Amino acid sequence: MAVTTGTLYIVATPIGNLQDMTPRALDILNAVSLIAAEDTRHSGRLLQHFNIQTPTTACHDHNERGKSQRLVERLLAGEDLALISDAGTPLISDPGFHLVRLAREAGVRICPVPGACALIAGLSAAGLPSDRFAFEGFLPAKSHGRRQRIQALAAEQRTWMLYEAPHRLLECLEDLLELLGPERQVVLARELTKTFETIKGAPLAELVEWVRADADQQRGECVLIVEGAPQPDDGDALDPAAERVLDILLAELPVKQAAALAAQITGLKKNRLYQLALGKNA
Known part of the structure; x- marks a missing residue:
């Protein structure tokens, strides 16, 4: 039997x-x-x-x-x-x-x-594209590992999401600001379904200041939903000379500094160079 x-x-x-x-x-x-x-x-x-x-x-x-x-x-x-x-x-x-x-x-x-499920609940209320998305779980707790992982995700075009411990939330947001730039949209979904539920979306520069100014936002369970990188179009292609300048600078400098200096040298817009540099460094 x-x-x-x-x-x-x-x-x-x-x-x-x-x-x-x-x-x-x-x-x-x-x-x-x-x-x-x-x-x-x-x-x-x-x-x-x-x-x-x-x-x-x-x-x-x-x-x-x-x-x-x-x-x-x-x-x-x-x-x-x-x-x-x-x-x-x-x-x-x-x-x-x-x-x-x-x-x-x-x-x-x-x-x-x-x-x-906190990540799905957060995504459903974020107002960011949800037809394709990536979930990263918790980023490394230590700064170096966390920054490396964010850098690897900088050119990801899908909406991506992560969980973060409340005592590391501000530090994580500050790393996102430095590595993704001030205009990238991020939604903080905190304490979902609980009494003090908060869902706040803003450009990173604004979101960091908002969290920094209110210690209550650095408590409880946190989900971060990050806008994907903009899709490149034909206008994003650099002429060979400008791209060579950017490549040389990226070999020696962090992305943010390389893009700023390349903008001064080539006369191209810094934000455009920054996004292209993120893609090269991914």
């Missing part, structure tokens, strides 16, 4: 407003044998609010590799399990990748239970 495996449900939970919990998610969390939670204490408050009595076990960045095999064994024995993160959709900058991959390799059925 064939043995039927259990199902691993990937269950999205609210990112703030508890009314965003779906009826289907509640039914599944009540029905499964075990809930694997990023933080059992944090999720315990959510489960208690909805009077869910299902046992929980911790599955987070530090124990996921070791825990996953034991969870898959339970799934293979026929138990249904659910995976939840502290908030939002599991695996989106949260633990769960190793468990899902191992379960899939073992032939276990994986069933997503959609719901709240």
Whole structure:
């Protein structure tokens, strides 16, 4: 007689407003044998609010590799399990990748239970192009790594998005300002669905000053939605002599300085040279 495996449900939970919990998610969390939670204490408050009595076990960045095999064994024995993160959709900058991959390799059925997701919520309200977009998760915490990653994204023409910790928000915005220029549109979506939800879009120079002037904007969960670089057109092509000047300067100077000096030498507009330099340095 064939043995039927259990199902691993990937269950999205609210990112703030508890009314965003779906009826289907509640039914599944009540029905499964075990809930694997990023933080059992944090999720315990959510489960208690909805009077869910299902046992929980911790599955987070530090124990996921070791825990996953034991969870898959339970799934293979026929138990249904659910995976939840502290908030939002599991695996989106949260633990769960190793468990899902191992379960899939073992032939276990994986069933997503959609719901709240901060990056999609932010994008939907940003007013920036959303037909194509890229998600970068968290940028490196240290300045050098973060600046390198921003530089690599400077010429990205799709809208791109990232999460940022509140204590690094201003520093990250300042790096974006320096590397992308003052006119690039960025939307800060902060504390989505919560009491102090803020969605503010502005050119980077304005947004940096706004955040710098209000310490309250440097608190809570933050999503940054960045306007893509403008698409080049035929008018963006440089004559060979001007492009040679820009290339020589880029070999020795940061993008911003190289573009400013090239503008002085060639008489071309600095913003045009800056955008072209970003593309060369990407």
